[in-house]
Amino acid sequence: MSVAPSDCITERHLLLFGTIVHWFARYEVLMQRIMATVTGSHLADVMLLTKTLTPDQKRIALLDLLRHRAIPLDRFDAVYKYLTIPETFSLLLSDIEHSVWVAGKSSHSIQPDWILRPRPTIKPLHSGEDGRSEGFLEDYEDKVEYSLEQLRETAATLSENYQGFAAYCRSVGLLAENDAKVG
Structure with missing residues (x-):
């Protein structure tokens, strides 16, 4: 029987969930800013055109645009x-947005409630006592549980990468100084 979410989710969990969601929002706006700069468009126009795209679809659109504009390969x-x-943390974002969270198997961890009711699947057999080979990598569904420290590290990783990404884009001219009218 699963534990009620209110019994395991703390304010700190919710703060970290919000922080992670916020970093994804910042990445989305940064990608839109880059698209506006590269096309010489108003940022508001790009935001309007891409508002219904998921973060992954915005990533693909940006990469396709950069290929089309023949941006140097480096x-x-x-x-x-x-x-x-x-992209690495996109499944976590989806779970934060669409799952109820419950206590994990490990002490001091949480996991999405859907893990307790897995979809029926067929998995290949693996050798070894537990049915897994030595080099077996667990599926996302097999290993999804997070401690407060793991959530904090995820938020910190997203933050550090974002800062580096924005700085890089400014340094190579992929971001305009004034986003109101780019170009």
Whole structure:
């Protein structure tokens, strides 16, 4: 039987959830700012055109735009690398936005409630006592639980990467100084 969410989710968890969601919002706006700069458009126009896109769809749109505009390969690669960090945490973002959270298996951890009711799947057999081979990597569904420290580290990673990404984009001209009218 699952534990009631109010029994395991603290204000600190909620603060970290909000911090993570906020960093994703900042990444989305940064991607829109880059699109506006590259196309010489008003930021508001780009925001209007992309507002219904998910963060991943905005990432793909930005990368496609950079390829189309023939941005130097080293800049494209750098943008791609910076956007890998938020992409890595996109499943966590989805769980924060769409799941009720309950106590995890490990002490002092939480996990999305859907893990307790997994979708039926067929998984390959693995060798070893527990059915897993030595090099077996767990699926996201098999290992999703977070301590406060892991959530804090995730928020810090998103923050540090964002700061570096924004600074890089300014240094190579992918961000205009005035976003009201870019170009």
